[in-house]
Amino acid sequence: MTKSSNSDNRQILLQTALSLFARRGFSSVGVQEIVTAAGLSKPTLYHYFGHKQGLLSAILATYSPAFLARLERAADYQGDLIASLEQVAAAYFESAQAEPDFFYLMLSMNYLPAEHETEPLIQPFRLQLQNLLETLFIQAVPQHGNLRGHEVFLASSLTGSLNHQALALLKRDVARTGVSFSGQEIHQLVKHYMYGIYVL
Amino acid sequence: MTKSSNSDNRQILLQTALSLFARRGFSSVGVQEIVTAAGLSKPTLYHYFGHKQGLLSAILATYSPAFLARLERAADYQGDLIASLEQVAAAYFESAQAEPDFFYLMLSMNYLPAEHETEPLIQPFRLQLQNLLETLFIQAVPQHGNLRGHEVFLASSLTGSLNHQALALLKRDVARTGVSFSGQEIHQLVKHYMYGIYVL
DNA sequence: TTCATTCTATACCGATTGGTATAGAATGGC
DNA sequence: GCCATTCTATACCAATCGGTATAGAATGAA
Incomplete structure (x- = not known):
């Protein structure tokens, strides 16, 4: 060179x-x-x-590692599932706040049709996220035996709640300079996730 | 004529x-x-x-009324929130099964960027669904006082869980003739939604 | 300086985009 | 029959699509 x-x-x-x-x-x-x-x-x-796809591919390669690494750190299980979930939710929303464009792009790509041209690019990302959360729930099984066998469902359900909540917040705050995710929403989501509706 | x-x-x-x-x-x-x-x-x-958008508009006008009407019937509150939620979840999955193409289209459009050309078409649909669920939770407040003030969050969270669960099932069963949603998934989702993780 | 390599722009490619002008076929009212 | 109206196809439009051939500018190694 x-x-x-x-x-x-x-x-x-x-x-x-x-x-x-x-x-x-x-x-x-x-x-x-x-x-x-x-x-x-x-x-x-x-x-x-x-080519055009390579551009999108480069965007994913640039932003997704930090996003997933941050979530992986947050999902570290130390015997307290609630604490881990709150960290995950906080990391999720904070990542959305830090890189709103990337987050929005991920979010929309995640729900695109299976035969969409960009599906091969988003699939690894989706799988890594799902794996990351499943691993957390699997680690929590010794303390929460009733979770056993439901790890896939729980990871999927959590992702869905986080995504939809983030979507609502993004659409709501679309005009502002920065997107703000209050700690209240995080606690609410995790508490509901853990204990159902009776603790709200 | x-x-x-x-x-x-x-x-x-x-x-x-x-x-x-x-x-x-x-x-x-x-x-x-x-x-x-x-x-x-x-x-x-x-x-x-x-024009091209009119085609998409006609698709929505053709399929969404039946979809929303079915959900509205399912969301009818008779004093038993669990029963209503199970009916809603069942109606959601059954509608997806009855019209998988329409359901998939709705699902993907729902998470598209705010400035996407199709956003004006999907927005009314999203609002009606959100309203429908919020109304259900508002009606349940007398029996579940702790829900008060959380109707928006609960409706949004439920939609997110239903959507993500449906997405996983659709991607999983993409090769089969019909998409099958077992009653087990419905119970699991509603139970978790109501009581948290300790009942799984 | 010479030269290989990287980077960038002008101008272009065939193909496809959403949309239409024109005209003809079909059909019901009279 | 005749006419109005609805429906449909061939052929076309300018504009844009993703992508490139060519050539020149910039820069570091020798």
């Missing part, structure tokens, strides 16, 4: 595309629109990402 | 479009692909639906 990589433009393209995809969806945003918004040209984009 | 309407082709186009939208998403399916799959031509489609 004789020329050091000028990855500034790569970053600009990545951010611009993320913003547009998160707001209007992958399929509805054209490559020309991305490069125009970024103040660059198509060959630059294709130099760094190869 | 001098010629009675031949709405067969209208129905064919509606069904074909529904099937394609449910499988690959609204934005990824072109008008030409729809009419080719239906064995018709573009002017026929534009005669009945005006």
